[in-house]
Amino acid sequence: MVVWTDQERACIQDIFSKLNYEDAGPKALQRALIVYPWTQRYFASFGNLYNAEAIMSNPKVAAHGIVVLHGLDRAMKNMDDIKNTYAELSVLHSEKLHVDPDNFRLLADCLTIVIAATMGSSFTADVQAAWQKFLAVVVSALRRQYH
Amino acid sequence: MSLSANDKATVKAFWAKISPKADDIGNEALSRMLYVYPQTKTYFSHWSDLSPNSAPVRKHGKKIIAGIGLAVEKIDDLFAGLLTLSELHAFQLRVDPANFRILSHNILVVLAMLFPDDFTPEAHLAMDKFLARLALALSDKYR
Numbered sequence: 001m002v003v004w005t006d007q008e009r010a011c012i013q014d015i016f017s018k019l020n021y022e023d024a025g026p027k028a029l030q031r032a033l034i035v036y037p038w039t040q041r042y043f044a045s046f047g048n049l050y051n052a053e054a055i056m057s058n059p060k061v062a063a064h065g066i067v068v069l070h071g072l073d074r075a076m077k078n079m080d081d082i083k084n085t086y087a088e089l090s091v092l093h094s095e096k097l098h099v100d101p102d103n104f105r106l107l108a109d110c111l112t113i114v115i116a117a118t119m120g121s122s123f124t125a126d127v128q129a130a131w132q133k134f135l136a137v138v139v140s141a142l143r144r145q146y147h
Numbered sequence: 148m149s150l151s152a153n154d155k156a157t158v159k160a161f162w163a164k165i166s167p168k169a170d171d172i173g174n175e176a177l178s179r180m181l182y183v184y185p186q187t188k189t190y191f192s193h194w195s196d197l198s199p200n201s202a203p204v205r206k207h208g209k210k211i212i213a214g215i216g217l218a219v220e221k222i223d224d225l226f227a228g229l230l231t232l233s234e235l236h237a238f239q240l241r242v243d244p245a246n247f248r249i250l251s252h253n254i255l256v257v258l259a260m261l262f263p264d265d266f267t268p269e270a271h272l273a274m275d276k277f278l279a280r281l282a283l284a285l286s287d288k289y290r
Contacts, residue, residue: 034268035275052269109252116256117263125182125199132183
């Protein structure tokens with residue numbers, strides 16, 4: 001069972017309340033596809049991912065980035081049971097999408113960097129710790145149904 | 148994942164932009180590493196104060212970032228350029244190399260915070276590759 005302190009809960013709620021999903025989602029996914037290009041293997045149907053400019057102007061990438069962030073929103077709204085909230089998503093990523101779970105960590109790291117860039121100095125060490133704990137729980141829940 | 152000529156040029160250009168804040172970057176990255184990844188504190192049990200921005204942390208952050216600056220200068224031959232530092236880490240400090248990745252991550256987070264406009268995806272890619280290569284050179288003499 002994950003134990004959240006009041007301070008951690010407040011931190012996570014605060015980050016999400018200030019986040020522009022339509023901006024952060026696309027930016028995080030674009031970064032993952034650019035910085036870790038092997039992740040492009042899962043997006044063959046997205047069209048032109050040939051270079052950074054193409055990735056950053058690709059509408060399918062942007063749309064999917066927003067989908068991912070709304071998925072994280074669900075985890076934030078169910079912080080005390082992310083494991084079960086994500087059970088179906090985990091099965092989907094494993095059985096249907098066949099995503100190597102290591103990629104979750106890569107996307108999580110890119111999202112952390114996008115948020116750090118947006119929040120600047122208010123992304124203190126405390127906030128970073130709470131945020132990374134949240135993402136670690138999310139990633140762990142997503143990995144659970146892999147057999 | 149070796150560094151292309153473009154990667155090296157990007158790293159050098161980005162480093163030139165950020166080096167005025169080098170000491171701050173070193174301090175912030177080290178402070179965060181110790182705070183967010185408490186297992187890393189085990190290497191510094193001899194310090195009086197491990198809290199973010201403390202005097203020992205600031206001093207050591209400076210040392211680390213100076214090492215990275217050296218690596219930028221030696222970017223064309225990291226393994227030769229970092230030989231002495233590698234021997235230090237291998238035989239005296241014996242830091243588990245997994246921690247290099249942790250510190251690298253925190254450096255990238257701090258770069259994003261302090262230089263949100265300059266730390267583009269392309270700069271991020273080049274710096275991530277460079278730091279990974281640096282870590283490899285640093286662990287070269289381990290065994």
